[in-house]
């Protein structure tokens with residue numbers, strides 16, 4: 001039986017993040033984290049490496065989350081999850097959910113080895129990579145998931161020259177029971193996917209696109225609009241891979257029915273980080289998107 005879709009009215013009102021965190025105004029992470037913790041529930045232990053999320057949490061003895069949270073070194077997030085799982089097992093605890101939340105730098109670059117090891121062993125926890133597409137907490141440096149053409153502190157003139165690393169695909173190649181691509185601009189899709197995967201075995205991986213006003217260069221009030229543009233242009237897709245089966249979800253699934261993408265130019269022109277992208281480069285990226293979506297359309301025919 002299909003799980004009923006959560007609406008804004010049926011979303012639980014209980015909060016696990018205190019109001020007033022140290023995140024920037026309009027931070028997409030605040031939305032994803034707040035809604036994500038609602039889905040994870042009170043019986044959850046969190047693991048967080050250095051990142052904007054550590055800043056959001058606050059400095060000891062202050063903490064913005066009501067759940068137990070272990071701050072660990074950059075490279076050890078998934079290894080810490082393995083350790084906590086072993087401890088819970090020794091205590092006979094089979095009910096607590098272990099959830100790691102790390103940035104894209106801490107996932108796609110520095111923490112990838114530990115994550116790959118834990119995933120290959122099939123350790124039973126949920127790993128969330130919130131992808132603001134850069135090392136934002138330390139002043140917007142490029143990461144493995146910064147997209148091509150984006151200006152960062154260390155790609156200041158031509159923007160990043162390399163393609164974005166496809167981390168969900170890397171994780172899917174570990175034969176996980178569940179991999180999801182989500183966006184802070186579609187929090188209910190994130191919520192429902194967390195509920196769906198909770199009882200699946202082994203490591204579950206979530207990739208969450210996170211609009212970031214200072215890192216991407218836009219007025220904080222436009223975060224949701226920009227997050228949605230990424231999806232409506234077909235540039236960033238919402239999907240899940242359940243036991244190897246790929247499926248588009250939410251707004252991306254609807255785009256297959258509509259067969260009409262918003263031109264990606266609108267997404268690029270909404271953020272100052274892409275100001276060096278030329279019309280030729282944009283046309284090239286548009287072609288890549290169109291080709292990808294032709295594949296989706298064919299599959300659904």
Ligand SMILES: Cc1ncc(C[n+]2csc(CCOP(=O)(O)OP(=O)(O)O)c2C)c(N)n1
Pocket residue numbers: 050051052053074075102103104105106107132134135136137138143
């Ligand atoms: C081994 C190590 N190198 C560098 C740092 C400094 N540092 C702290 S947070 C951070 C950026 C993290 O980037 P990301 O994982 O993408 O998360 P975000 O800040 O974007 O939330 C860096 C480089 C550190 N704490 N430890």
Ligand code: SF4
Pocket residue numbers: 022023024025026027028029030052132136137210211212213214215
């Ligand atoms: S830098 Fe970006 S991700 Fe970090 S707290 Fe600010 S808005 Fe959020």
